Amino acid sequence: MPLTAHAPLTIDEERFAADLSAMSAIGWTNESGMQRTTFSDAHAEVRTWFLDRARAAGLRTRVDGAGNHSAILEAADPRARTLLLGSHLDSVPSGGRFDGALGVLCGLEVLRSVRDAGLDLPMSLEAIDFTDEEGAVLGTLGSWALAGELTSDALASPRCGRDVLLSGLERMGTSEEGLLTAARDPAGLAGFLELHIEQGPVLERAGVAIGIVTGICGSVSFDIVFRGAARHAGTTPMDARRDAGLAAAALMLEVRETVTRDFAGCVATVGDVHLEPGAYNVIPGVADLKIEARAQHDDELDRLSAAITELARAQARRWDLDVHIESTGRWSPEPTDPRMRAAIAASASRLGLTVMEMPSGAGHDAQVMAKVTASGMAFVPSHHGISHHPDEYSSLEDCINGSNVLLGATLALAEEL
Numbered sequence: 269m270p271l272t273a274h275a276p277l278t279i280d281e282e283r284f285a286a287d288l289s290a291m292s293a294i295g296w297t298n299e300s301g302m303q304r305t306t307f308s309d310a311h312a313e314v315r316t317w318f319l320d321r322a323r324a325a326g327l328r329t330r331v332d333g334a335g336n337h338s339a340i341l342e343a344a345d346p347r348a349r350t351l352l353l354g355s356h357l358d359s360v361p362s363g364g365r366f367d368g369a370l371g372v373l374c375g376l377e378v379l380r381s382v383r384d385a386g387l388d389l390p391m392s393l394e395a396i397d398f399t400d401e402e403g404a405v406l407g408t409l410g411s412w413a414l415a416g417e418l419t420s421d422a423l424a425s426p427r428c429g430r431d432v433l434l435s436g437l438e439r440m441g442t443s444e445e446g447l448l449t450a451a452r453d454p455a456g457l458a459g460f461l462e463l464h465i466e467q468g469p470v471l472e473r474a475g476v477a478i479g480i481v482t483g484i485c486g487s488v489s490f491d492i493v494f495r496g497a498a499r500h501a502g503t504t505p506m507d508a509r510r511d512a513g514l515a516a517a518a519l520m521l522e523v524r525e526t527v528t529r530d531f532a533g534c535v536a537t538v539g540d541v542h543l544e545p546g547a548y549n550v551i552p553g554v555a556d557l558k559i560e561a562r563a564q565h566d567d568e569l570d571r572l573s574a575a576i577t578e579l580a581r582a583q584a585r586r587w588d589l590d591v592h593i594e595s596t597g598r599w600s601p602e603p604t605d606p607r608m609r610a611a612i613a614a615s616a617s618r619l620g621l622t623v624m625e626m627p628s629g630a631g632h633d634a635q636v637m638a639k640v641t642a643s644g645m646a647f648v649p650s651h652h653g654i655s656h657h658p659d660e661y662s663s664l665e666d667c668i669n670g671s672n673v674l675l676g677a678t679l680a681l682a683e684e685l
């Protein structure tokens with residue numbers, strides 16, 4: 269009798285809810301939300317917690333050369349391929365409790381539920397927590413390494429600086445060499461599924477329980493440094509200044525105007541501006557901006573990059589400044605796999621959950637994994653669309669729905685093999 273002929277297998281809600289609460293407390297601070305950035309103590313603590321919970325369930329565990337942490341439920345057949353289920357346990361600074369972490373716990377819960385049910389699937393299952401999805405170091409670092417997409421060039425100038433990278437890898441029990449040798453043979457993979465919060469308002473506004481992701485946006489990020497002349501704020505006439513802060517302010521507004529006017533459906537954000545020396549009575553000689561832009565198509569990313577670069581150069585000319593523009597990352601937009609979308613849809617429908625297809629405005633490990641194996645994503649609603657903020661919230665019911673949909677999609681894929 270096919271697996272999917274019975275009433276849908278569902279997760280152990282009590283166990284899942286208790287783990288969601290315990291996991292959410294690790295790295296949580298009442299004053300500034302979730303502080304689990306890559307290499308932080310809280311990040312290490314939650315990763316240890318994840319492996320402990322896996323072992324408690326009788327699952328094998330592994331940490332690969334990229335520091336990706338996995339729980340594994342092996343198929344009886346040693347030649348079986350592996351279906352990866354997961355996301356990331358690292359957070360942005362002052363982030364939320366659900367971004368990434370929910371997907372890792374849902375992956376673990378799928379393995380535990382399959383094991384509890386005594387099912388012997390024709391594929392091994394691996395719940396994986398990828399290293400540094402959020403980009404404190406590089407962004408999707410662990411999935412890039414596993415996909416074999418990581419290069420030593422990319423590691424030459426990481427966002428966190430080489431020292432932090434090397435010392436952090438050492439603390440994580442690996443090395444740059446380990447990162448570069450963590451690639452998994454795609455022939456051994458049966459696919460990748462990621463359950464994630466939507467991080468936007470679409471599902472909640474539509475009153476829909478599950479989002480079936482059609483494609484994941486691409487993004488580019490830059491570090492733009494304007495250099496002028498730090499001078500006395502009181503004695504330097506207004507027409508004799510080379511004020512780097514003015515270029516930063518003008519560029520922030522111009523980027524918004526340009527993207528809003530010329531790039532429908534795209535977004536751009538200046539997420540950080542740092543002025544030096546940073547004193548009331550000194551004209552800023554240096555302005556360092558961290559900027560990123562996103563689009564659903566590669567050619568739009570190219571045009572966005574060119575537009576931002578030209579705007580920065582024009583502001584440098586206008587305020588008589590030098591400007592240095594460094595690319596700090598590019599993630600190509602990727603469509604999800606139709607077979608994965610169908611498995612998610614079939615699972616949601618067997619559970620009686622409403623669904624809608626939608627693109628992802630957030631980046632994810634799934635867009636990296638899509639380069640080497642069939643990948644799919646399912647979303648659960650985010651309350652008021654809030655994310656990357658302590659107020660990020662998804663209801664327990666929605667989280668349980670997400671885990672059940674992931675379980676059902678896993679069984680539907682096993683059925684196909």
Ligand code: HGY
Nearest residue numbers: 401402629630631632
């Ligand atoms: O930034 C993103 O889209 C993701 O949360 N890393």
Ligand code: MN
Nearest residue numbers: 367368401632
């Ligand atoms: Mn995420």
Ligand code: MN
Nearest residue numbers: 360367402656
């Ligand atoms: Mn995120």
